[in-house]
Amino acid sequence: MTVPDSSAADRAGPDSPIVVGSESDVELATRLAIEAGHRLVALREQLWRSGAHSWDVMDNGDAMSHHFIGEQLRLHRPDDAVLDEEGAEDPRRFDADRVWIIDPLDGTREFGEPGRHDWAVHVALWDRDHFAAGAVSLPALDLVLATDPAPQLPPTGRTRPRIITSRNRAPYAAVLVANALGCDAIRLGSAGAKAMAVVLGEADIYLHDGGMYQWDSAAPAAVALAAGLHVSRVDGTPIVYNDRDPWLPDFLICREELADDILEALWGDDRIP
Numbered sequence: 268m269t270v271p272d273s274s275a276a277d278r279a280g281p282d283s284p285i286v287v288g289s290e291s292d293v294e295l296a297t298r299l300a301i302e303a304g305h306r307l308v309a310l311r312e313q314l315w316r317s318g319a320h321s322w323d324v325m326d327n328g329d330a331m332s333h334h335f336i337g338e339q340l341r342l343h344r345p346d347d348a349v350l351d352e353e354g355a356e357d358p359r360r361f362d363a364d365r366v367w368i369i370d371p372l373d374g375t376r377e378f379g380e381p382g383r384h385d386w387a388v389h390v391a392l393w394d395r396d397h398f399a400a401g402a403v404s405l406p407a408l409d410l411v412l413a414t415d416p417a418p419q420l421p422p423t424g425r426t427r428p429r430i431i432t433s434r435n436r437a438p439y440a441a442v443l444v445a446n447a448l449g450c451d452a453i454r455l456g457s458a459g460a461k462a463m464a465v466v467l468g469e470a471d472i473y474l475h476d477g478g479m480y481q482w483d484s485a486a487p488a489a490v491a492l493a494a495g496l497h498v499s500r501v502d503g504t505p506i507v508y509n510d511r512d513p514w515l516p517d518f519l520i521c522r523e524e525l526a527d528d529i530l531e532a533l534w535g536d537d538r539i540p
Contacts, residue, residue: 299335300404303371308406333369337351366508366509368486374386384460387403387405387463388459389482418466418490418494422468430474431453432453441472458518506518
């Protein structure tokens with residue numbers, strides 16, 4: 268997809284607000300995901316050169332991206348509520364139609380490890396009962412995927428589906444599906460990186476049943492839905508965002524043609540209560 272020109276951000280300092288003319292919601296989401304990612308890449312390289320500890324790299328990355336995205340939303344969408352991993356609770360969101368759901372740095376651990384690319388920036392807008400916009404940037408790969416224009420899901424000639432799981436843990440549900448469908452397993456860090464691997468055709472299934480927060484999956488879900496993928500809870504029901512409790516127990520993204528088999532593997536014999 269074509270991404271917005273980043274020259275305005277390149278000319279601005281890392282804390283400078285970028286004032287852009289009339290932007291649509293998806294243009295704003297995409298720009299914020301891209302520009303936060305550019306700043307994160309630059310900050311990470313600067314901190315590594317200075318010999319900073321990985322914890323300092325992670326903490327500074329979280330804080331900087333949160334500050335940048337928050338300032339931009341206050342500037343360009345001051346009437347909208349925000350649900351942000353790094354921010355204080357915005358009580359407006361409980362009564363608001365429009366709520367920006369933000370993960371300023373998804374995969375903080377991976378961000379703090381030199382050479383890793385599997386971290387992301389998530390920016391999504393939930394409007395009452397649907398996504399109005401969403402973007403996920405993979406800054407270390409200089410890549411962004413957004414809801415408009417929607418990503419084109421590539422065909423796959425694989426005979427064995429690929430299921431993508433966390434670096435150090437294979438959820439029980441994923442084990443059930445992998446065994447039932449004869450999947451090959453691959454591992455990545457952040458939720459955004461895993462979800463975008465399915466959107467990009469590098470994997471076919473991303474299933475998580477260990478719990479996460481709404482900001483971990485909102486923008487990935489928006490982009491995956493735009494690409495024509497199946498997105499649901501692991502029981503097949505739709506995910507509702509901006510729920511009062513930000514906790515989200517489970518999450519499934521997969522190619523549409525695999526959804527019935529996955530749900531049958533999980534629920535056919537009631538193996539998951």
